[in-house]
Amino acid sequence: MPELPEVETVRRGLAPAMEGARIDRLEQRRPDLRFPLPARFGARLEGRTILSVKRRAKYLLIELDDGAVLISHLGMSGSFRVEEDAPLGRFHHARGKQARHDHIVFHVDGPAGAVRVVYNDPRRFGFMALAAGRSLETHPLMRDLGMEPTGNHLNAEALARRFAGKTAPLKAALLDQRIIAGLGNIYVCEALWRARLSPRRRAGTLVNARGGPVARLETLVHAVRQVIAAAIEAGGSSLRDHRQTNGALGYFQHRFNAYDREGQPCGHTGCSGTIKRIVQSGRSTFYCPACQR
Numbered sequence: 001m002p003e004l005p006e007v008e009t010v011r012r013g014l015a016p017a018m019e020g021a022r023i024d025r026l027e028q029r030r031p032d033l034r035f036p037l038p039a040r041f042g043a044r045l046e047g048r049t050i051l052s053v054k055r056r057a058k059y060l061l062i063e064l065d066d067g068a069v070l071i072s073h074l075g076m077s078g079s080f081r082v083e084e085d086a087p088l089g090r091f092h093h094a095r096g097k098q099a100r101h102d103h104i105v106f107h108v109d110g111p112a113g114a115v116r117v118v119y120n121d122p123r124r125f126g127f128m129a130l131a132a133g134r135s136l137e138t139h140p141l142m143r144d145l146g147m148e149p150t151g152n153h154l155n156a157e158a159l160a161r162r163f164a165g166k167t168a169p170l171k172a173a174l175l176d177q178r179i180i181a182g183l184g185n186i187y188v189c190e191a192l193w194r195a196r197l198s199p200r201r202r203a204g205t206l207v208n209a210r211g212g213p214v215a216r217l218e219t220l221v222h223a224v225r226q227v228i229a230a231a232i233e234a235g236g237s238s239l240r241d242h243r244q245t246n247g248a249l250g251y252f253q254h255r256f257n258a259y260d261r262e263g264q265p266c267g268h269t270g271c272s273g274t275i276k277r278i279v280q281s282g283r284s285t286f287y288c289p290a291c292q293r
């Protein structure tokens with residue numbers, strides 16, 4: 001399942017092809033993905049120019065020149081790829097089995113030339129919606145989203161205000177999308193390992209009596225920002241270094257320290273612990289009980 005760094009990598013891959021480009025034609029090959037596609041989808045997009053491709057949490061936001069915003073979520077298996085737009089017929093031989101999961105094709109013409117931006121989604125848990133730009137912040141998909149885990153959006157003071165008095169486990173508090181938006185299971189495990197904090201600790205224990213952050217919450221904030229930044233950097237390298245065989249943007253090789261490493265030795269210097277897997281709120285947590293307290 002794509003997490004925030006994958007979505008950011010998709011955004012960086014799409015931006016050069018889409019920003020400033022005109023949508024000449026939209027091929028919609030089915031009426032729905034996870035949800036029905038917007039009414040008159042093609043008619044509302046064709047002829048529009050794309051001003052920018054942005055991201056909020058795990059949503060791609062494609063801003064159009066009429067003020068509308070196309071909100072796209074990749075679900076479990078969604079991906080985009082950018083192909084040269086050739087006259088009909090030329091590429092039929094090159095398209096493999098995956099083509100039957102190509103549900104939406106944007107034919108765009110812009111600074112990068114005429115290209116096809118193809119949305120492929122075998123499991124169809126992804127979706128697309130159209131919002132009026134002015135109402136984006138109050139859109140049902142956007143209005144309850146918390147802080148971005150990237151850059152300066154996330155800071156210890158703001159997090160302390162949200163964690164104060166919380167008896168929920170730290171893992172659950174970090175996965176709460178109303179507090180931090182777009183942070184998923186993998187990077188929560190990685191950040192907690194890096195900060196040497198137990199996923200089972202109560203979130204409120206990282207807040208002092210005055211409602212401010214204790215030093216370990218500062219450490220955690222740095223850890224979250226670092227694991228996300230490193231993954232985005234790895235995604236950026238994948239864009240530069242190679243095209244995957246199927247050309248899908250945003251999927252790249254990860255190296256984890258805790259996630260999916262059950263039974264393996266902890267990588268912290270001086271720790272002789274072993275990574276353990278537990279289940280919290282129905283999801284796997286990987287951590288080192290020896291050094292994560």
Ligand SMILES: [Zn+2]
Pocket residue numbers: 266267268271272273274288289290291292
């Ligand atoms: Zn350890």
